[in-house]
Amino acid sequence: xxxxxxxxxxxxxxxxxxxxxxxxxxxxxxxxxxxxxxxxxxxxxxxxxxxxxxxxxxxxxxxxxxxxxxxxxxxxxxxxxxxxxxxxxxxxxxxxxxxxxxxxxxxxxxxxxxxxxxxxxxxxxxxxxxxxxxxxxxxxxxxxxxxxxxxxxxxxxxxxxxxxxxxxxxxxxxxxxxxxxxxxxxxxxxxxxxxxxxxxxxxxxxxxxxxxxxxxxxxxxxxxxxxxxxxxxxxxxxxxxxxxxxxxxxxxxxxxxxxxxxxxxxxxxxxxxxxxxxxxxxxxxxxxxxxxxxxxxxxxxxxxxxxxxxxxx
Amino acid sequence: xxxxxxxxxxxxxxxxxxxxxxxxxxxxxxxxxxxxxxxxxxxxxxxxxxxxxxxxxxxxxxxxxxxxxxxxxxxxxxxxxxxxxxxxxxxxxxxxxx
Numbered sequence: 001x002x003x004x005x006x007x008x009x010x011x012x013x014x015x016x017x018x019x020x021x022x023x024x025x026x027x028x029x030x031x032x033x034x035x036x037x038x039x040x041x042x043x044x045x046x047x048x049x050x051x052x053x054x055x056x057x058x059x060x061x062x063x064x065x066x067x068x069x070x071x072x073x074x075x076x077x078x079x080x081x082x083x084x085x086x087x088x089x090x091x092x093x094x095x096x097x098x099x100x101x102x103x104x105x106x107x108x109x110x111x112x113x114x115x116x117x118x119x120x121x122x123x124x125x126x127x128x129x130x131x132x133x134x135x136x137x138x139x140x141x142x143x144x145x146x147x148x149x150x151x152x153x154x155x156x157x158x159x160x161x162x163x164x165x166x167x168x169x170x171x172x173x174x175x176x177x178x179x180x181x182x183x184x185x186x187x188x189x190x191x192x193x194x195x196x197x198x199x200x201x202x203x204x205x206x207x208x209x210x211x212x213x214x215x216x217x218x219x220x221x222x223x224x225x226x227x228x229x230x231x232x233x234x235x236x237x238x239x240x241x242x243x244x245x246x247x248x249x250x251x252x253x254x255x256x257x258x259x260x261x262x263x264x265x266x267x268x269x270x271x272x273x274x275x276x277x278x279x280x281x282x283x284x285x286x287x288x289x290x291x292x293x294x295x296x297x298x299x300x301x302x303x304x305x306x307x308x309x310x311x312x313x
Numbered sequence: 314x315x316x317x318x319x320x321x322x323x324x325x326x327x328x329x330x331x332x333x334x335x336x337x338x339x340x341x342x343x344x345x346x347x348x349x350x351x352x353x354x355x356x357x358x359x360x361x362x363x364x365x366x367x368x369x370x371x372x373x374x375x376x377x378x379x380x381x382x383x384x385x386x387x388x389x390x391x392x393x394x395x396x397x398x399x400x401x402x403x404x405x406x407x408x409x410x411x
C-alpha cells in the first residue's frame with residue numbers, strides 16, 4: 001500500500017519527468033488517469049491498424065497485375081505488423097492481448113471511423129494510400145515524441161513504413177490518371193468519397209475534444225486535432241493539383257492572411273453517427289474480426305499443445 | 314479446454330543485430346507458443362525490410378531488470394565517480410593524440 005505522502009512524491013517526480021520532456025517507461029509510477037488515457041488511445045490506434053487491413057484486403061485477389069498484388073499484400077502485412085507493435089506497447093500498461101481483442105469485438109474500444117467506409121473500386125486502394133495514410137502520417141509523426149516511451153518507439157517504426165504506403169497509393173492514382181477517361185473518373189469518384197472522411201480522421205474539433213487539454217499537458221499529444229487537420233489540408237492541396245483531381249469542397253481556398261487554406265464545414269453529425277456504430281460497414285468489420293478470432297482458435301490451441309509436448313519431451 | 318485456448322502465449326522480447334559489427338538491440342516484443350515460433354514471428358514482425366542479420370528472442374519472464382527510473386539507487390554508485398570519464402583529466406593543449 002502506497003501512503004499518501006509517497007504518492008505525492010511519486011506524482012511530483014512524474015510531473016518533473018514530463019516537464020523535462022523526458023519519457024515515461026512502463027515500470028515508472030504514473031497517475032492512473034495517464035495510464036487509462038494511454039490504454040484507450042494506443043488500443044484504438046492498434047485496433048485501427050488491424051481493422052484497417054479489411055478495406056484493402058478486399059482488393060488483394062482482384063488487383064490488376066502481379067506487381068500491384070505484391071505491393072498490396074506487403075502493405076496489408078505492414079498494417080498487421082503495425083497493429084502488433086501497438087498492441088505490445090499497450091500491453092506494457094498492464095492489459096492483456098486477449099482483453100484488447102475482446103474489447104474491440106464487444107465495441108468497448110473504438111477504431112478509426114475511416115475504416116467503416118467501403119472500398120467500392122480499385123481506385124480506393126490508391127486513395128486510401130494517398131489520403132488515409134497521408135492523414136495517418138500527419139497524426140503519427142508528432143506522436144514519435146509522445147511522452148510514453150513504448151508508444152513513441154512503436155510510432156517511429158510505423159512512420160518509417162507508412163511513407164511506402166502513401167507513395168504507392170499516389171503512384172497508383174497517377175498511373176490511373178494517365179489512363180482512360182473512365183479510369184480518371186474512377187479516381188475522381190474515389191477522392192470524392194474519401195476526402196471528408198479523411199478530414200474526420202483527426203477527430204472532433206478542438207472545442208468538442210474533451211481529452212485534448214489533459215493529453216497535451218501530459219505530452220501524450222503535442223498538437224490539437226484542428227492543427228493537424230489544417231496541416232493535412234495544406235499538404236494535400238498541391239498534391240491534388242499535381243494529380244489533376246478536384247477536392248470536393250467548394251469552400252476550399254488559399255487564405256493569404258492566414259497563410260493557410262480555408263475549408264468547408266465537416267459534417268460532424270455523420271462523424272458521430274459513424275463513431276457511434278452506425279456507419280456503412282461497422283457491423284461487417286467487427287463481425288469479420290470476430291470470425292477470424294474464432295476461426296483461428298484451433299491454430300492457437302494446436303501451437304500451444306505442440307509447445308507443451310516439446311517441453312515435456 | 315476453453316481455459317487452455319484462452320491462456321495467452323508467453324511474451325518474448327526481440328533483439329535484432331542491424332548489421333555485422335553492431336550489438337543486438339531491443340526492438341520490441343511479441344507473443345509466441347515456443348522459442349522456434351517466437352523466432353519466426355520476430356522475423357515477420359520486426360525484419361520485413363532487411364532490418365537485421367541476426368535475431369535473438371528471450372522470454373520476458375527470464376529477464377531480470379533494474380527499475381528504469383534514473384533515480385533508482387542501483388545507479389547511485391556511478392553517479393559520483395566523475396573520475397571514470399576522460400573529461401575529468403585536464404591535459405595541456407600542446408600534448409598531441411590524447
